[in-house]
Amino acid sequence: MWVKLCCLLLYFLALFVLARVFEAVAWYESGFLATQLVDPVALSFRKLRTILECRGLGYSGLPEKKDVRELVEKSGDLMEGELYSALKEEEASESVSSTNFSGEMHFYELVEDTKDGIWLVQVIANDRSPLVGKVHWEKMVKKVSRFGIRTGTFNCSSDPRYCRRRGWLKSTLIMSVPQTSTSKGKVMLKEYSGRKIEVEHIFKWITAHAASRIKTIYNSEHLKEEWNKSDQYRVKIYLFANLDQPPAFFSALSVKFTGRVEFIFVNVENWDNRSYMAEIGIYKTPSYILRTPEGIYRYGNNTGEFISLRAMDSFLRSLQPEVNDLFVLSLVLVNLMAWMDLFITQGATIKRFVVLISTLGTYNSLLIISWLPVLGFLQLPYLDSFYEYSLKLFRYSNTTTLASWVRADWMFYSSHPALFLSTYLGHGLLIDYFEKKRRRNNNTDEVNVNNLEWLSSLWDWYTSYLFHPIASFQHFPFDSDWDEDPDLFLERLAFPDLWLHPLIPTDYIKNLPMWRFKCLGVHSDEEMLETFQDSESDSDSENKEVFSSEKEVSEDDELNTFPRRNEGEPRCGVETCSCAHKYCHHEPYERKARSYGSYSTAGDMEPDWSAWPSEMLHCTECVVCLENFANGCLLMGLPCGHVFHQNCIVMWLAGGRHCCPVCRWASYKKKQPYTHPQPLSNDTPS
Numbered sequence: 001m002w003v004k005l006c007c008l009l010l011y012f013l014a015l016f017v018l019a020r021v022f023e024a025v026a027w028y029e030s031g032f033l034a035t036q037l038v039d040p041v042a043l044s045f046r047k048l049r050t051i052l053e054c055r056g057l058g059y060s061g062l063p064e065k066k067d068v069r070e071l072v073e074k075s076g077d078l079m080e081g082e083l084y085s086a087l088k089e090e091e092a093s094e095s096v097s098s099t100n101f102s103g104e105m106h107f108y109e110l111v112e113d114t115k116d117g118i119w120l121v122q123v124i125a126n127d128r129s130p131l132v133g134k135v136h137w138e139k140m141v142k143k144v145s146r147f148g149i150r151t152g153t154f155n156c157s158s159d160p161r162y163c164r165r166r167g168w169l170k171s172t173l174i175m176s177v178p179q180t181s182t183s184k185g186k187v188m189l190k191e192y193s194g195r196k197i198e199v200e201h202i203f204k205w206i207t208a209h210a211a212s213r214i215k216t217i218y219n220s221e222h223l224k225e226e227w228n229k230s231d232q233y234r235v236k237i238y239l240f241a242n243l244d245q246p247p248a249f250f251s252a253l254s255v256k257f258t259g260r261v262e263f264i265f266v267n268v269e270n271w272d273n274r275s276y277m278a279e280i281g282i283y284k285t286p287s288y289i290l291r292t293p294e295g296i297y298r299y300g301n302n303t304g305e306f307i308s309l310r311a312m313d314s315f316l317r318s319l320q321p322e323v324n325d326l327f328v329l330s331l332v333l334v335n336l337m338a339w340m341d342l343f344i345t346q347g348a349t350i351k352r353f354v355v356l357i358s359t360l361g362t363y364n365s366l367l368i369i370s371w372l373p374v375l376g377f378l379q380l381p382y383l384d385s386f387y388e389y390s391l392k393l394f395r396y397s398n399t400t401t402l403a404s405w406v407r408a409d410w411m412f413y414s415s416h417p418a419l420f421l422s423t424y425l426g427h428g429l430l431i432d433y434f435e436k437k438r439r440r441n442n443n444t445d446e447v448n449v450n451n452l453e454w455l456s457s458l459w460d461w462y463t464s465y466l467f468h469p470i471a472s473f474q475h476f477p478f479d480s481d482w483d484e485d486p487d488l489f490l491e492r493l494a495f496p497d498l499w500l501h502p503l504i505p506t507d508y509i510k511n512l513p514m515w516r517f518k519c520l521g522v523h524s525d526e527e528m529l530e531t532f533q534d535s536e537s538d539s540d541s542e543n544k545e546v547f548s549s550e551k552e553v554s555e556d557d558e559l560n561t562f563p564r565r566n567e568g569e570p571r572c573g574v575e576t577c578s579c580a581h582k583y584c585h586h587e588p589y590e591r592k593a594r595s596y597g598s599y600s601t602a603g604d605m606e607p608d609w610s611a612w613p614s615e616m617l618h619c620t621e622c623v624v625c626l627e628n629f630a631n632g633c634l635l636m637g638l639p640c641g642h643v644f645h646q647n648c649i650v651m652w653l654a655g656g657r658h659c660c661p662v663c664r665w666a667s668y669k670k671k672q673p674y675t676h677p678q679p680l681s682n683d684t685p686s
Helices: 002-030 045-055 065-075 080-091 104-112 134-147 160-166 199-211 220-227 248-256 275-279 309-319 323-339 349-378 381-398 401-415 417-441 451-467 486-493 507-511 525-549 589-595 646-654
Strands: 099-101 119-124 150-155 172-178 187-191 215-217 236-241 262-267 287-292 295-299 514-516 634-637 643-645
Touching: 002 323, 002 401, 002 417, 045 065, 045 080, 045 134, 045 248, 080 401, 099 104, 104 119, 104 150, 104 187, 119 134, 134 150, 134 199, 134 248, 172 199, 199 248, 215 220, 220 275, 248 262, 248 309, 287 309, 309 381, 309 401, 323 349, 323 417, 349 381, 401 417, 507 646, 634 646, 643 646
Parallel strands: 099 150, 119 150, 215 262, 236 262
Antiparallel strands: 119 172, 172 187, 236 287, 287 295, 514 634, 634 643
C-alpha cells in the first residue's frame, strides 16, 4: 500500500509541475498569465455579454456596449482565466438533462425534500400546452444550470389528484427555495406570475427570489452593527458592490452553503460616508471579503480566485467542508491509489485485472468500514472544540498561496478530463516500465508468465484450497469433532499419481510440535553399540514374523518402503506404537520395549517420555532415514501422532508429500490426540 501511496503522491507532483509548464507556455505564446487582469474596454460586446451570463447579471435593458462594460466592472475584476473559462463554456454546446417527474412521491423526494438547492419546475396542466415552449425551455435549462439550479417537468396527466390538491389548474412555473437560513430547513414553492414568457424575464424572477434570502445592508450604521456582531456563523462573506442585487452565482452559493457560510450583500450605491469601510480595510468596490475568526481574507487576489460559481464554490468547500466532501475526496484518492496496482503488478494481463479488482474491493470496503466509526465519533456532543479546531486548521491551510494553486489546478484538470486520464495512464506506464526492469534485474520469473500459465496456476491454487483447508488457519493442536476426514477416504481410494499434486502452502510446518529426545541415563559407547546390536537382532526376528503374515502392499515410487497395515490388524496407536524398522507394531508394552532400537535391553535406561507431547506416539526410530533417535536430537511430530527427525520430516513435507510416511494421514489435517497407558517400569521384556 505504501508503494501505491508514494506513486500517487509522485503523480500529483507531476500534475503540479505540468500545470506550471502550461502556464509558462501560455505566457510565452500570448504574453499574459491566468491571474492577469483584463480591461473590459478592450473586449467585444459578445465577450462582455458572456461574462455577464456567467456571473448571473441581466443585460436585457442595456443596449449599448458602454453600459454592459460598466456592469461588468461593477460586479468584480475580470481575469484572463475567467474570460478563457467563460468562452470555453459557451463554445461547449452540451445538452443539459432535465428531470421528468412521474408523480407526487417523485416530486416530493427530489424537490420538496431537497434542502440545499434550487429547483425550477414547469407544470403542464391536463389538456393544456406548456407555459414555456420547447425552444425557450431548453435555453432556460442551459442558462440556469450554470448556477446549480436543477430543472424538471411535471405533467399533471400522470397524477391529476396531486395537481388539483396543489391548485395547478393551468400550466405554470414553480420555483423551490429553502425558506430559512438554517441547514435542512423548510422549502417554499413560488409560482411565476409574470406576463412576459421570455428567458430573461424568467431569469430575473429567479435571481430576485434567490437574492431575497441574502442579508442586504444599505447604510454604514447597519454595516457597523453587523460587522461587530458575533452569532452562530463563524465564516461570513461580504460583497461590497454598487449593484441593485447580488449576482446570481452569489445567491446560488448562499443556498448551497446554507448553515455553513453566511452571505451578506453591502449595497454602497447611495453611500455618502464610507469612512467605516476604510476603518475595516475596504478601500475599493467591488470587493469580496471573507471574514473568519482568524481575520480578513480578500477573495480574488490569488491564483484561480475568479468571480464565478465554480471558483468560489471550490474555495468555500476547502474552507468549510462537509463530511460528505471529505468522504468523496477520500473515495477518489483511495480508488486512484488502487488503480496503481494495474501497473505495479507484473505478469499476465488477466492477472493484473484480477489483482486490480481484488484491490478495489478491499480498499473500498476498508474505507467504508473506517468511515463508520468516524461518523459516530463526530456525533458526540463533547467534540465541539475538536470540530472547531479542525475547521480552523482548514481555514489556515487553505488561505495560503499553495492552496490557491492546488484549487486552480483542480479546476483546470477537472475541466479537461482527457488530459487528466492521459497523464494518469502515462504515469502508470512509466511505473510499469521501471517495475518490470527492476524485477528482471532480480531474475523474477513472473514477468514472463503468459495468461494461460497464470490461469493454470490459479486453477491449481483454487482446487488445492477447495479440497484442502488453509493450513495457516488451523493452528496446532486443534480439537475437532470430525475424527475421520472424508477427503482422506476418497484420496485413499484413488490413484495418487493420476491426480495433479495440489499446491499446499508449507506454512503449517512451523506450527508442528518440536522437542528434544532425552534419555533417563547416559551410557558408554561400547554399551550403546552392544545394546544396538542386540536390539537389531531382536527386532529383525520380530519383523520377519510380522512380515510373513502381512498382505502384499502397493508399490509407490517414493513411499513403497512403508506398507500400510492389514485390515485385520488393530489400528496403530490405540495403546502405544513403535515406529522402528519400517512397521508400527501393536504389541504388549513389555515386548514392544525390545523393538525401540538402541534402548531395548534391560540394562539400558528408557527414553524420557515425559518430555514428549501427550498426543505423540512413543517410538525410537525415524522411518524416513531408518536411524534411531540419538540423545539430544531434535524431533517433530505430525497430527497423526507419529514422530520423526525434524530435518527428515521437514524435507519430506517440503518436497510436496504432505502426508505421514507411516499412516498416510494428511500432515495438515488435525486429528484427535491419543492417550497413552502408563508403562510398567518393573516389568522386564520376555
